[in-house]
Amino acid sequence: xxxxxxxxxxxxxxxxxxYIGRTAFTYYSSAENEMxxxxxxxxxxxxxxxxxxxxxxxFSGNIKNAGTLLFTYFxxxxxxxxxxxxxxxxxxxxxxxxxFDDRxxxxxxxxIDRQPFVYYSSYDRREYSxxxxxxxxxxxxxxxxxxxxx
Numbered sequence: 664x665x666x667x668x669x670x671x672x673x674x675x676x677x678x679x680x681x682y683i684g685r686t687a688f689t690y691y692s693s694a695e696n697e698m699x700x701x702x703x704x705x706x707x708x709x710x711x712x713x714x715x716x717x718x719x720x721x722f723s724g725n726i727k728n729a730g731t732l733l734f735t736y737f738x739x740x741x742x743x744x745x746x747x748x749x750x751x752x753x754x755x756x757x758x759x760x761x762x763f764d765d766r767x768x769x770x771x772x773x774x775i776d777r778q779p780f781v782y783y784s785s786y787d788r789r790e791y792s793x794x795x796x797x798x799x800x801x802x803x804x805x806x807x808x809x810x811x812x813x
Contacts, residue, residue: 689704689705714726721739722737725747733751742759771793780811
């Protein structure tokens with residue numbers, strides 16, 4: 664692994680990965696879009712694009728696509744518990760518990776694709792409340808690995 668040199672490279676690249684083996688990583692510089700300064704631009708040949716500040720405030724600055732893979736997010740008009748969170752990655756849908764669900768798990772992931780997640784409620788033992796009860800923490804869908812954290 665090779666890192667960018669802070670003494671000779673743009674300040675936005677400081678301490679970031681430049682290469683892993685022969686795979687090059689590029690980032691937006693401070694001379695480009697100020698909002699994306701320091702964000703990943705490409706993992707050659709995969710290009711990244713981000714939502715701009717004039718788009719919905721809830722997902723402004725988030726990844727729009729990675730190559731041909733499209734990311735969608737819940738907008739400012741959605742439930743407070745999941746606005747701005749990822750709605751789908753490509754064809755894989757992600758759902759969340761709403762504000763009307765138990766307070767211990769509102770806003771947490773309800774399902775990824777067809778894989779459901781169940782959490783301990785506020786009526787269960789206090790130390791378990793909101794913790795994952797059933798569901799896998801690591802999932803693969805359409806070639807993407809998902810890590811679920813509380």
